[in-house]
Amino acid sequence: MAQMEPAPKWGMVIDLDLCTGCQACVTACAMENNNHFVGEEEVGYGRALYWLRTLRYWDGEYPQVKPNFQLSLCQQCGNAPCEPVCPVFASAHSEEQQVNLMVYNRCIGTRYCANNCPYLARVFNFYDYDIPEPLNNYLNPNVTVRRRGVMEKCTFCIHRIQAAEQKANQENREVGGDEVITACAQACPTDAITFGRLDDPNSRVSQAARSERGFAWMEDLGTFPRVVYLKGVGYNGS
Amino acid sequence: MAAEAKPLPGSVVRGAEEEDLRAEHLMLDPRPREEMNQMVMEAMTKTTPAFWIAISVLGLVVLVCLFGVWIYQALTGMGVAGVRRPVFWGIYIATFVFWIGISHAGTFVSAILRVFKAEFRRPFTRAAELMTTFGLAAGALYPLIHLGRVWVFYWMVPYPNSRWLWPNFRSALVWDFLAITTYLISSTIYLYLPLIPDLAMARDHSTGLRQRIYRILALGWRGTEAEWFRLRTAITIFAFAIIPVMFSVHTIVSWDFAVGVVAMWHSTIFGPYFIIGAILSGVSAVVMILFVLRATMLHMKYFLRPEVFDSLGKLVLIFSMAWTYFFINDYLLTYYGGDAAERQVLLEHATGPGAWVWYLMLICNIVIPWLTLWNRRIRRTPWMMFIITTLINVGMFAERYTIIPMTLGHQRIPFDWGTYVPRWPEISIVLGTFALFMFLYLAMTRLIPMVPVWEVQEGHMAHQLRKVGQTEIPSITELE
Numbered sequence: 001m002a003q004m005e006p007a008p009k010w011g012m013v014i015d016l017d018l019c020t021g022c023q024a025c026v027t028a029c030a031m032e033n034n035n036h037f038v039g040e041e042e043v044g045y046g047r048a049l050y051w052l053r054t055l056r057y058w059d060g061e062y063p064q065v066k067p068n069f070q071l072s073l074c075q076q077c078g079n080a081p082c083e084p085v086c087p088v089f090a091s092a093h094s095e096e097q098q099v100n101l102m103v104y105n106r107c108i109g110t111r112y113c114a115n116n117c118p119y120l121a122r123v124f125n126f127y128d129y130d131i132p133e134p135l136n137n138y139l140n141p142n143v144t145v146r147r148r149g150v151m152e153k154c155t156f157c158i159h160r161i162q163a164a165e166q167k168a169n170q171e172n173r174e175v176g177g178d179e180v181i182t183a184c185a186q187a188c189p190t191d192a193i194t195f196g197r198l199d200d201p202n203s204r205v206s207q208a209a210r211s212e213r214g215f216a217w218m219e220d221l222g223t224f225p226r227v228v229y230l231k232g233v234g235y236n237g238s
Numbered sequence: 239m240a241a242e243a244k245p246l247p248g249s250v251v252r253g254a255e256e257e258d259l260r261a262e263h264l265m266l267d268p269r270p271r272e273e274m275n276q277m278v279m280e281a282m283t284k285t286t287p288a289f290w291i292a293i294s295v296l297g298l299v300v301l302v303c304l305f306g307v308w309i310y311q312a313l314t315g316m317g318v319a320g321v322r323r324p325v326f327w328g329i330y331i332a333t334f335v336f337w338i339g340i341s342h343a344g345t346f347v348s349a350i351l352r353v354f355k356a357e358f359r360r361p362f363t364r365a366a367e368l369m370t371t372f373g374l375a376a377g378a379l380y381p382l383i384h385l386g387r388v389w390v391f392y393w394m395v396p397y398p399n400s401r402w403l404w405p406n407f408r409s410a411l412v413w414d415f416l417a418i419t420t421y422l423i424s425s426t427i428y429l430y431l432p433l434i435p436d437l438a439m440a441r442d443h444s445t446g447l448r449q450r451i452y453r454i455l456a457l458g459w460r461g462t463e464a465e466w467f468r469l470r471t472a473i474t475i476f477a478f479a480i481i482p483v484m485f486s487v488h489t490i491v492s493w494d495f496a497v498g499v500v501a502m503w504h505s506t507i508f509g510p511y512f513i514i515g516a517i518l519s520g521v522s523a524v525v526m527i528l529f530v531l532r533a534t535m536l537h538m539k540y541f542l543r544p545e546v547f548d549s550l551g552k553l554v555l556i557f558s559m560a561w562t563y564f565f566i567n568d569y570l571l572t573y574y575g576g577d578a579a580e581r582q583v584l585l586e587h588a589t590g591p592g593a594w595v596w597y598l599m600l601i602c603n604i605v606i607p608w609l610t611l612w613n614r615r616i617r618r619t620p621w622m623m624f625i626i627t628t629l630i631n632v633g634m635f636a637e638r639y640t641i642i643p644m645t646l647g648h649q650r651i652p653f654d655w656g657t658y659v660p661r662w663p664e665i666s667i668v669l670g671t672f673a674l675f676m677f678l679y680l681a682m683t684r685l686i687p688m689v690p691v692w693e694v695q696e697g698h699m700a701h702q703l704r705k706v707g708q709t710e711i712p713s714i715t716e717l718e
Contacts, residue, residue, distance in 0.1 A: 045321035046656055055653035072651070081499040087411040088393045089403070100241055106403075108393055109316065109386015110411055111326040116498045120654045122326050124386065126317030148315040149386025217651060221499055 006078045008226050009098035010156055011198035013208040014180070018192035021054050021069035028187030032157065034143045036129035051125045051154040052184055066087075067107050068232065071193070073120040074154035075186075075217060076100050078224030080142040082113035082122065090151070093138030099156050099226070107150040114151060118218050122153045156195075177203025198226070260716065264543055265712035266355055270692070270697035277437075277537035278687045278715075279443045284536055285684060290635050296677040304670025307663050308383055316386050324657035325646045328551050330384040331494075332638040333668050335701035336419070337675075339512070339634065343520020344370030345425050347550075348358040349477045352502070357712050358549045360497075360697045361541040364690050365531060366524050367429040372678045373523075374422045376671040381414070383667060410494045417490040427488050428476045433449045436687040441492065467658050486670055488516045496642065499556025501579035502645045506557035511564040518557040518603070525550050525633050527679070529624040531688065544618040551617035554627065581648045588646040591657055595644065597635045602633025 029035070029052040031073045036049050052073040061065045082091045085102065090107035093100060116123040128148040131139070139145060142159040146152050161180050168175045177200030185193040196205035208214075213230040269277075274312045321328045331681050344366040361459035382391050394405050394415050405412045438459035441452035459465060492512035495503040506512075516653040525547060532542045572580050587596045604630050610616050617623065660668075701712035 015532075042317070043379075043463065046315065046324075055651065057653065070653075073655075085409040085498065087405050087409040087415070089406045106393070107387070108390050109388075110381075110384070111321075111386065112409070112411060112494075112498075114323070114326040115500060118499055120652050123323065124316070124326065126322075127315035147646070205707070220715055223499075 006046060006098060006162035006224075008078060008198040008224075010076070010180075011196070011205055011226045011228065012156070012163065012185070012224050013194040013205050013211075013214070013228045013230060015192045015208070015213075015230040016068075017069060017071060017230060018190040019054075019069045019085075019232070020190055021056060021191075022127055022189065023192060024187045025071065026050055026054065026188060028183040029154070030182035032140055032143070033155070034139050034145050036125070036131070036146070037135075038127075038129055041100055042126070043173075046103060047124070047126050049125070049152070051121070051123065051152070051232075061238065062218075070229070071184075072119060072121065073227065074100060074117075074156075075119055075223065075225030075227045076154075076156055079114045079222060081118065081221075081223060085116050086110070086111045087112075097156075097161055098107055098157065099158060099161075100153075101158070102151060102153055102155065104146050104150045104152065109149040109151070111151065112127060118223070124151065167233050177206070186205050242273075259710070260546055262711050263358075263544070263696040264541060264545070264694065265664055268695075269540075271639070271695050272291045274689075274691050274694065275443060277540065278691050279440065281536040281689075282440070282684055282687055283444075289534075289680070289684075291549050291678050293677060296673045297619055297679065299673035300670055300677050302670075303666040304379075304674055307666045307670065311383075311663050311667070312388050316384075318661065320659050320661040320664060321656070322656065324651075324654045324656050325643045327384070327638065327646060328643050328658050328669055329660040329664050330380050332381035332642045333671065334377050334384075335491055335638045335642070336635050337380070337671065338488060339372050339516030339519045339638075340631075341370045341373030341421075341425075341520070342484060342488055342516035343524060344368070344373065344511070345428060346517055347521060347524055347553075349428070349480050349484070352473075352477045353481070354572055355713060356549070356699065357697055357714060358545055359457060360693045361689050362524070362528055363432065363693065364544060364686075364688055365427065365527055365717070368679060368682055368688075369520075369523060369527055370425045371422070372521075372675050372682075374418065374425065375678060376675045378418055378422065379671060379674075381411070385640055386683055389408070392418050410490070410497050410547050413490045413492055415548060417487045420482055421487040421672070424480050426478070428473075428480050431473050432475060432690055432693065434469065435461065436690055436691045438711060439691060444653065450608055452453060485655055488513045500646065501649055502583040503576065503641075505568060505572070507564060507568050507571075509514060511568055512563075514557060514560045514564050515634055515637060517562045518554065521550060521553050522630040522634075525554065525627040526625050526631070529620045531683070532620060538689075541694065547623045548614065548617045549618050551611050551623055551626075554630065555611040558603060558611075558630070564608045581647055583648050587644060590644070590648070592640075592644050596640050597637035599633045599640060602629045603637065606630070606633075642700065 030037075030050065034228050035051065038047055038049055042048070052071060055070045055072050056204075057068045059068055059072070059135045060222050078098070080091070080100050083093055086092075087110060088106050088108055091100065091105045091113045092103060109124070111124055112118070114124060124145050128203045131145075139160075142163070156231060157180070160182065164175050164180045168179070175197070177197040180195065183193045184191070185195045192231075194208050196203045197202040198205060198206050198209060200223065208230070210229040215231055217227065217229060274292060276514050319328060319330070331668060335472045347366045348359065348363040352363070381394075392480050394401075395411060396405050396412075405415075407413075434456060436511055437456040438461065441456050489509040491511065492508040496505055496508040528542055528546060528550075558573055569584060573584055587593065606626060608621070610626055617628075647656050647658055649655075695714070697712070697714060700714045703710045704713045
């Protein structure tokens with residue numbers, strides 16, 4: 001049964017040609033969203049709480065190798081596989097912002113959503129992690145600190161979206177197409193990440209999304225992702 | 239011994255053949271009702287020191303390995319388990335499916351055989367139904383054990399609350415919850431109904447505290463014609479009604495996986511595949527339990543004869559073949575479909591680091607039953623049947639393990655391929671639920687009559703010999 005794609009609102013374009021794999025976005029994301037530091041051992045075990053990851057693939061045989069990077073984050077699917085499987089609506093769709101919400105307080109930790117996410121964008125709080133002094137001062141007051149046993153994932157910096165919406169509301173206008181910028185886009189030194197409103201044809205993000213290099217990740221699954229990747233042609237090595 | 243036995247039909251004098259037939263079939267080898275009552279009561283009330291040692295060890299294991307470790311896990315976090323990205327479900331869910339599968343066949347054997355009037359079921363229906371109830375009790379713990387925040391598990395329950403927050407009825411986990419609850423309640427009623435006359439029998443043969451408990455549980459059963467009529471009607475209705483419930487439960491368990499977008503889970507064949515697998519492992523578990531009951535309880539060798547193992551062995555063989563059919567369908571059609579992600583999973587199952595689990599499954603579920611269960615002598619040797627059915631259950635556990643962690647570890651993003659090895663708290667909790675099952679079962683064997691005496695007696699009185707193919711079997715048609 002074909003489902004109608006809901007009209008996208010907020011979206012992101014990631015230019016894989018510009019991405020150098022420097023991981024500045026990963027760091028910025030973790031700082032912005034109060035992601036716990038789980039420690040070296042746990043990261044090695046595969047329990048890092050990164051909402052945004054760079055997947056690195058090597059092309060070719062040594063010494064003629066070249067790295068390829070793909071940023072992996074929640075695609076904020078219009079038809080998200082994680083939503084119907086949650087028994088308690090902790091993974092829910094926001095009609096207003098057209099993003100995929102994660103309600104930490106409602107999550108009971110079945111981890112079904114994480115299994116069903118083809119992008120593996122979800123991470124789980126396996127423990128209560130320490131935030132020793134003075135690290136507690138880095139916490140962003142606009143973002144909830146999560147406890148053990150709940151899922152979390154990229155929110156498209158929804159606290160920034162909401163702040164912009166409130167501001168626009170007070171000024172009696174619509175939020176501008178380029179008014180909100182996510183932490184990862186802000187930190188990207190090569191400007192590989194563009195964020196904004198896809199429903200505004202003049203915003204930077206919709207202009208970039210119209211590029212002929214654009215593709216949606218795992219488009220065949222019918223998830224209608226809100227992230228558009230621009231195909232990288234790569235560099236030719238040294 | 240066969241003093242009051244019905245004469246065998248037919249005018250031919252059978253001589254030695256009659257002796258064989260009567261030794262073979264419980265239905266043809268009657269004893270007086272009072273003697274059977276005494277045998278069952280003795281089996282129930284006599285305990286040996288070995289029994290007390292076993293039950294206290296099991297109780298201790300339940301307390302420490304299951305509840306102790308579970309509390310430790312809940313207080314520390316799910317991190318004590320081995321799950322990690324990308325394998326978010328590990329051995330807990332595999333064991334959950336395993337237990338639900340086990341619980342399946344208890345009622346299957348009892349209800350289907352009752353509906354089809356297979357008379358060899360009579361002495362062991364209760365043992366099988368009890369397995370259903372306790373298998374569910376052990377399995378139903380897992381959806382709670384594997385929760386990250388178990389203290390708010392009740393959010394999955396549809397209950398009215400001030401915020402009008404209901405569970406998500408689109409989620410397979412909610413279907414699961416409802417299906418398992420329905421099955422638990424209906425199979426417990428189905429266990430209880432045929433138990434009433436036996437509880438009344440136990441009430442009349444005991445004293446003191448036991449008698450007072452049985453008096454309450456027997457609901458004032460006197461054995462009048464009207465009571466028998468209603469009981470038979472109720473049992474017949476339940477036997478028919480519980481069959482679709484039973485099929486729905488395991489189909490819904492399979493939907494936990496089949497409704498997902500995960501490669502190799504997203505399969506339309508999972509419903510029947512899981513049901514056949516459940517019946518295979520469950521009927522095998524019935525054989526295992528009957529062997530233990532026969533070996534440890536008094537007088538059980540009279541009730542549980544080799545005919546029981548023989549017939550169940552045939553069932554196991556048939557279901558092993560049916561399971562193979564679905565297994566090949568699942569893999570062959572997926573391979574033929576050619577989806578790259580699914581092919582990767584198949585390749586990982588057969589050649590990856592966990593491939594031994596996959597081959598263990600094939601050996602235990604196909605090779606072993608197919609090579610052994612053709613043989614009538616093997617089928618009629620209880621201890622050999624015990625070994626074979628144990629291996630089949632090992633194979634079925636391996637099947638669930640293949641389907642869950644080994645499939646999750648090899649999905650669409652090659653960068654995130656990973657493996658999973660259970661850690662000690664997981665293994666401890668899994669062993670703990672096995673101990674819980676055995677503990678509850680063992681306790682119950684000394685609390686309720688394990689053989690439905692009235693059903694056996696009914697068989698003694700009402701049977702006829704029917705020719706089915708080359709053999710003659712006792713059957714009952716005029717009742718029920």
